[in-house]
Amino acid sequence: MENNEEKVLKNIKLTIAYDGTKYHGWQSQINALAIQDIMENAMKELTGEDCSLTGSSRTDVGVHALGQSANFFTESRIPAEKFAYAINQLLPRDIIVTHSEEVAPDFHARYSCKGKRYRYLIYNERFPSAILQNRACHVSKQLDFDSMQLCTGFLVGKHDFSSFKSTGSSVRSDERTIYEATLVQYGKNYVPFSNIIAFDISGDGFLYNMVRIIAGTLIDVGLGKIKAEEMPSIIQACDRKKAGKTAPSHGLYLVEVFY
Amino acid sequence: MENNEEKVLKNIKLTIAYDGTKYHGWQSQINALAIQDIMENAMKELTGEDCSLTGSSRTDVGVHALGQSANFFTESRIPAEKFAYAINQLLPRDIIVTHSEEVAPDFHARYSCKGKRYRYLIYNERFPSAILQNRACHVSKQLDFDSMQLCTGFLVGKHDFSSFKSTGSSVRSDERTIYEATLVQYGKNYVPFSNIIAFDISGDGFLYNMVRIIAGTLIDVGLGKIKAEEMPSIIQACDRKKAGKTAPSHGLYLVEVFY
Numbered sequence: 001m002e003n004n005e006e007k008v009l010k011n012i013k014l015t016i017a018y019d020g021t022k023y024h025g026w027q028s029q030i031n032a033l034a035i036q037d038i039m040e041n042a043m044k045e046l047t048g049e050d051c052s053l054t055g056s057s058r059t060d061v062g063v064h065a066l067g068q069s070a071n072f073f074t075e076s077r078i079p080a081e082k083f084a085y086a087i088n089q090l091l092p093r094d095i096i097v098t099h100s101e102e103v104a105p106d107f108h109a110r111y112s113c114k115g116k117r118y119r120y121l122i123y124n125e126r127f128p129s130a131i132l133q134n135r136a137c138h139v140s141k142q143l144d145f146d147s148m149q150l151c152t153g154f155l156v157g158k159h160d161f162s163s164f165k166s167t168g169s170s171v172r173s174d175e176r177t178i179y180e181a182t183l184v185q186y187g188k189n190y191v192p193f194s195n196i197i198a199f200d201i202s203g204d205g206f207l208y209n210m211v212r213i214i215a216g217t218l219i220d221v222g223l224g225k226i227k228a229e230e231m232p233s234i235i236q237a238c239d240r241k242k243a244g245k246t247a248p249s250h251g252l253y254l255v256e257v258f259y
Numbered sequence: 260m261e262n263n264e265e266k267v268l269k270n271i272k273l274t275i276a277y278d279g280t281k282y283h284g285w286q287s288q289i290n291a292l293a294i295q296d297i298m299e300n301a302m303k304e305l306t307g308e309d310c311s312l313t314g315s316s317r318t319d320v321g322v323h324a325l326g327q328s329a330n331f332f333t334e335s336r337i338p339a340e341k342f343a344y345a346i347n348q349l350l351p352r353d354i355i356v357t358h359s360e361e362v363a364p365d366f367h368a369r370y371s372c373k374g375k376r377y378r379y380l381i382y383n384e385r386f387p388s389a390i391l392q393n394r395a396c397h398v399s400k401q402l403d404f405d406s407m408q409l410c411t412g413f414l415v416g417k418h419d420f421s422s423f424k425s426t427g428s429s430v431r432s433d434e435r436t437i438y439e440a441t442l443v444q445y446g447k448n449y450v451p452f453s454n455i456i457a458f459d460i461s462g463d464g465f466l467y468n469m470v471r472i473i474a475g476t477l478i479d480v481g482l483g484k485i486k487a488e489e490m491p492s493i494i495q496a497c498d499r500k501k502a503g504k505t506a507p508s509h510g511l512y513l514v515e516v517f518y
Contacts, residue, residue, distance in 0.1 A: 017388070017390070018389045019390050064389075064390060066450055084386070088386060094389050095389060096389045098385075119451075126357075127344075127347060127355050127357050128355055129276070129355070130277045130323075130352070130353050130355045131276070131278050131325070133353060186449065190449070191325055192323070192325055192378075192394075192512060253450070253451060255450060
């Protein structure tokens, strides 16, 4: 009976968390180990199929994810919701599938994506944190939180964000809509995760390095190198040279992908 | 002039934070790399002296510290408060000196110690955390926070804690005074450090593995394997077999040493 059963192609969506420290980003490439490679190998081991995983978002070297999304097609009889547990048995401890479900055949992790939310973590203490290395960007001089917070307000809405785009990207339009941009401060109490400023940003899409360049600009505002009130003119300039430095990748987390 | 200046022996106290993952605990030992070794090598490079560092507390393999204390004697002319910065230039990124100061000649990091505070972190989610690996103990089944909290209350005060002592320790008395034992829950918001239960305990001293055995017992209470109301009788039994398992070392942080 089993061999005669019709094979059914299912579209499975995975939610994935990873510590990006050891990998060359999400997407497969020549001569470097990407998270996608590790996952596709694990899926082949699990299903016996050559699996091709479509991610919602390339993340750069060192960038972390809590809710990266990816989908793949399979004839495997493993129930969709069991994939998370099954794949985790074959993955290293810094890549964890947190959810799996069957989705419609036309679901595409990248093209169906309606938006994303990122968090950028800044550890603001005199000396770096032994515990948070590779997990937050260290800034030793005291940051002016209020100025930084004032600055985030200017980001919300539809803007041409080309001042916050690294060269090398080739998108048609640099207009993006930011839904929310907020700053939260975590004080002394929650050791070892204390003295952190978290920058949260969600929008319909992000240009190449956009969150990291905005974070770098916010840090410059916190250090007094840029005034918060200058933010609107930095946005309007559409000139990468007006914004701050690109903040390091290890402070960045892809938190959620919206569909 | 310089060569004729009298050499002055100073006693310097350091406060040290480390990620214990890669090291065989604090204390030097044969055939294993301890944090003390790394630090003494760095100090020799800095001062040119053979330096002997006295730590307040041996921490086990994998245990972390935010406020380990140690002292050493030196004739170096480096100002006491500058040592932290200077040594950090020679240390790996998972060992950070957060403070340095000159102390009285009779100060001894271990014998002068009046008490310690530890924190134990439990990550309570279905799947392990990619970001918190080696930084919190993962428990996949939902823990009953209220029962665990009820349980901590019984720990406070002066008790014989031999039910919570690993064999192999040779101390004269198993009586210790616990000043405070509390439980805090961190919810969904503070990603990637969310869904954590933090157990804080301070006291005049701790038996070998005492915090980890108490944490393991609390986890058993949270899982319903032990009732919170049984805690007084577990303490009174003075029998290691009555308490829960020793919780893994990577959830434990030495937060502060009191003098």
